[in-house]
Amino acid sequence: MTPSSTRFRAVIFDLDGVITDTARYHYLAWKRLADGIGAPFDEAFNEELKGVDRMGSLELILARAPRVHGADEKLALADAKNEHYRRLIATMTPGDLLPGALRALEQVRAAGLKTGLASVSKNAFTVLDRLGIRARFDYVVDAATVRNSKPDPEIFLRAADALGVAPGDCLGVEDAAAGVASIKAAGMFAVGVGDAQVLRQADVVIPSLERFDLFAY
Ligand code: BG6
Ligand code: MG
Numbered sequence: 001m002t003p004s005s006t007r008f009r010a011v012i013f014d015l016d017g018v019i020t021d022t023a024r025y026h027y028l029a030w031k032r033l034a035d036g037i038g039a040p041f042d043e044a045f046n047e048e049l050k051g052v053d054r055m056g057s058l059e060l061i062l063a064r065a066p067r068v069h070g071a072d073e074k075l076a077l078a079d080a081k082n083e084h085y086r087r088l089i090a091t092m093t094p095g096d097l098l099p100g101a102l103r104a105l106e107q108v109r110a111a112g113l114k115t116g117l118a119s120v121s122k123n124a125f126t127v128l129d130r131l132g133i134r135a136r137f138d139y140v141v142d143a144a145t146v147r148n149s150k151p152d153p154e155i156f157l158r159a160a161d162a163l164g165v166a167p168g169d170c171l172g173v174e175d176a177a178a179g180v181a182s183i184k185a186a187g188m189f190a191v192g193v194g195d196a197q198v199l200r201q202a203d204v205v206i207p208s209l210e211r212f213d214l215f216a217y
Contacts, residue, residue, distance in 0.1 A: 015119035017175035089214030100209030151181035
């Protein structure tokens with residue numbers, strides 16, 4: 001292979017923590033909720049929530065709370081977290097793209113590959129619009145239609161199917177351990193973005209998208 005060719009036919013990106021730093025906003029919103037109900041919460045525990053959908057994340061937090069919460073209380077807590085999160089993302093602009101994100105998206109498209117987005121966040125379309133990058137994706141999975149959150153492979157397989165590319169010809173990009181597990185369960189090549197200790201299952205780990213190079217994998 002020459003340095004400008006690749007065996008892949010599609011690249012499927014996660015959003016939160018890969019393309020923009022919304023992982024920080026999720027953390028802040030969950031932290032306030034956890035503090036309010038007396039559940040212990042720190043950065044290490046937060047790693048377990050990354051890539052996990054809203055109700056799944058809430059259940060993980062409530063499992064550490066000092067008392068049991070009923071179904072109505074759970075819905076109210078999830079709504080409150082989401083309202084807080086939506087206030088945090090309301091002022092985002094294209095300036096909130098993480099370093100290297102735009103260049104990575106451009107590299108993938110310029111090489112003639114399909115570009116997909118696989119985020120379990122029901123706020124993903126809002127975030128993409130605030131960043132001004134929705135049109136840069138050939139397909140964005142609608143999280144509202146995903147039944148099984150990461151680490152299940154469903155969302156990455158759905159993206160591949162919609163792009164018309166076999167999973168084995170896809171490269172997935174993720175910042176969460178659950179997300180990398182989802183990519184690998186889908187039979188794809190996984191590029192982890194972040195800490196190699198956390199993203200052990202990834203085929204390659206890079207510290208940020210600034211180091212993303214489609215032609216190196
Ligand atoms: C994932 C985040 O992308 O989306 C999780 O990594 C978050 O932290 C999940 O809980 C669901 O997001 P939302 O916006 O639907 O509550
Ligand atoms: Mg993420």
